[in-house]
Amino acid sequence: MKIRAAIARDKGAPLSLESIDLENPRADEILVKVAATGVCHTDLVVRDGMLPTPLPVVLGHEGAGVVEAVGAAITKVTPGDHVVMTFNSCGTCPSCRDHATTYCHEFFPRNFFATRVDGTSGLSKDGERVNGNFFGQSSFATHALCHEANVVKVPSDVPLELLGPLACGVQTGAGAVMNALRVSPGKSLAVFGTGSVGLSALMAAVVVGATTIIAVDTKPSRLSVAKALGATHTIDPTKVNPVEEIMRITGSGLNFALDTTGLPAVIRSAVESLGPRGACGILGASGPDAEIVLNETHFMSGGRRLIGIVEGESTPDTFIPMLIDLYRQGRFPFDKLVKFYTLDEINQAIHASETGEVIKPIVRMS
Template structure:
């Protein structure tokens, strides 16, 4: 069928809206009419060639839409179901078998290689191969193919166009707090980077009952927003000595810190801010080969820990519905981060996100 999609054709260049051909779903695939999709920083990183995803490619990995057709081996959803599309996994490796699919042994090829598992692509243009299946979906398009492992049915009475970001950015930040770090009530927590992932972590820390929640960012507007959704304190590294300020605030360091920036110097600050036996989570995307240095005496003598976190260590089939329930209860107001754009404005949405004008862009399809 003919679809409209945003194609990356040159490293760092604008996405071009083009008419492409999409194959019919195979026996294990699901065709979704995309209603809206979030714009994530990972899309920008791949656009800019910082990860080895081949071009030309259709990106997008926070899609929400309506199931239109399913392959004969699919039983999880039926045509007409409202769904969000999340990250893909194999379902058979040791990690997937242990319900830790965010650490699937095939995570990178299934999400970043932008091909089916057999190396094919379902997207083309006049015989030209266009890479698809990015994160098992390529949802910067009016229709997308996904799989049972990465589709989640959602309630019909919640605005579908709002829910796409739950599939990656929002679940990553919230899941880091609730699933990976497991921040307990009464703990102190500091988030380095108050974008959509970091602010989702702030909201989740409030849900968890953390009593000291510190947001750290260079944008004062985002710090103001962080206070409105749960942060008890804010710091701006342009003015504040972050490590000293966090130590003074807590008296001994922070129980849990989380870096969303992927910047090695910032990660060092997050680790240096830890209290004895504290834990620093890292989820920001760094270029391959990035190295992190730590003060060995500080790290070892206090029993401090540093851990990598992927997709919030979430099981999407259960965690995304949990976030929706928290949203309905007024405890997780992620909708306040969102600004909607038309599909034709996708490059504007990306630019506004990079410039800090918009926390979480969502593009609506026609």
Template sequence: MQITAAVTRSPAGPFSLEPLEIEEPRAGEILVRVVATGVCHTDMVMRDQHLPTPQPVVLGHEGAGIVERVGPGVTKVAPGDHVVMTFNSCGRCLSCADHAPTYCHEFFPRNFMGAREDGSSGLSREGETIHANIFGQSSFATYALCHERNAVKVDKTAPLEILGPLGCGVMTGAGAVMNALKVPAGRSLAVFGAGAVGLSAVLAAKAIGAGPIIAVDINPDRLALALELGADHALNGAEGGVVEKIQAITGTGAQFSIDTTANLKVMRQAVDCLGARGVCGLVGASKMGDELPLDAVSVMSGGKVVRGVVEGDADPDVFIPELIALHQAGQFPFDRLIQFYPLSEINQAVADGEAGRVIKPVVRMA
């Protein structure tokens, strides 16, 4: 069948809306009519070739939609079901067996390399192969092929057009707090970067009763929003002295910190601001080869922990419905981060997100 998709053909280039042909779902695959898809920084990392994602390619990895058809062997969902599409995983490795699919041993090829396991795509234009299968979905399109493993069935009463970001950015920030760091109620947390991931972390910290919650950014509007969403303090990193200010607020240093910026200088601050036995989670997508220098004595003598966090350490089939339930209970208003655009304005959505004018752009396919 023919679909419309936003195709990326050059590093840093614009998205072009093109008519493509999409294959029927194969065994284990699902054809989803996409309702809306979030725009994520990781899409831009792939677009700009900071990761070796082949082009031309259809990006998009925060899709939500309605199951149109299923391939042979699919039992998890049926036509008409509402789904959030998230990252893909193999289901066979040690991490997947331990219910830790975010650390799937095949995470990189299954999410970033633009092809199925056999090298095929599923998308084409007049005989030209268009790379797809990004995060097992490539959802900057009116229809997407995903896999049974990375489709999460959701309640039809939930507003489908806002749910896509739960598949990556929102899940990453919230999961860093709730799953990876397991921040207890009443413990201090410093969040560096008040974008979609960082503000999702603030929302999650507020929901579980952590505090004080300290947001750090250089955008005054984002800092103001962080305070509205539950942060107790908002620090402008451009004014300097962030580490010292956090230590003064907490008395002994933060007990937990999260860096969402992938900026090496800021990542160092996220570690330096910790008190004894503090834990820092690094969730930003850095460039391959980046090296983070740390004060070895401070880390060792303070018993500090620095760990990477992928997709919020989430089991999406469990965590995404939990976040939806929190939202429906009024305890996790992540919809306040979202601004909608039609698919025809995807380049404006991307530009507004990159310029910091919008927290979480979401493109609607209708």
């Protein structure tokens, strides 16, 4: 079938809106008519050639839509179902068998290589291969092929166009708090970096009953949003030393810290802000060769922990519906982070994400 898609053809260049061909779903594939897709920092990193995803490629990995057709082997969903498309996994490796799919042994090839397992792509244009299957979906398009492993059925009474960011950014931040760090009532948490991931973590901290919630960012507008969403304190590290300020607020240091920036110097500050037995989660890296330097005595003697976290250690089939339930209850207002754009405006949406003008852009396909 003919579909409309935004294609990354040249490193760092604007995406090109084109009409391309999409194959019919294979036996193990699901065809989804995409309603909307969130714009994520990972899409921009790949567009800029910082990861080995081949060009030309259709990116997009926070898709939500309606199932249009299913392959013969599909039993999880049927045509007409509303779904969110999240990260892909193999389903058979030791991590997947342990229900830890975010650490799938094939996470990188299944999500970043933009190819089916057999090396083919379901996308083309006039005989030219267009790489697809990015995060098992390539949802910067009007239609996407995905898989049972990365499709989550969602209720039909919630605005579908809003739900895409739950697939990655929102689930990453909220899951880091709820699943990985397991923040409990009465504890303290500082979030370093208050983009969509950090603010999702902050909202999750409110839900689980953390009583000291500190937002750290250099953008006053982001700190204002953090305050409105439940931060008890905000810190601008350009004005005060964040470690000293956190120690002043907490007395003996944090129970938990979360870094969303991937910057080694910020990660060090987050770890130095921990009290004895405190834990810091990191959700990204500034580059493949980035290194973290810590004071060994401080780190070891206090029993402190540093934890890498992928996709919030979420089991999407249960975690995403839970976040939707919290949203319905008014306890997880992630809709306050978003701004909508049309597919024709996708490059404006990307620019708004890059500049920080918008916390979470969402591109509507219709």
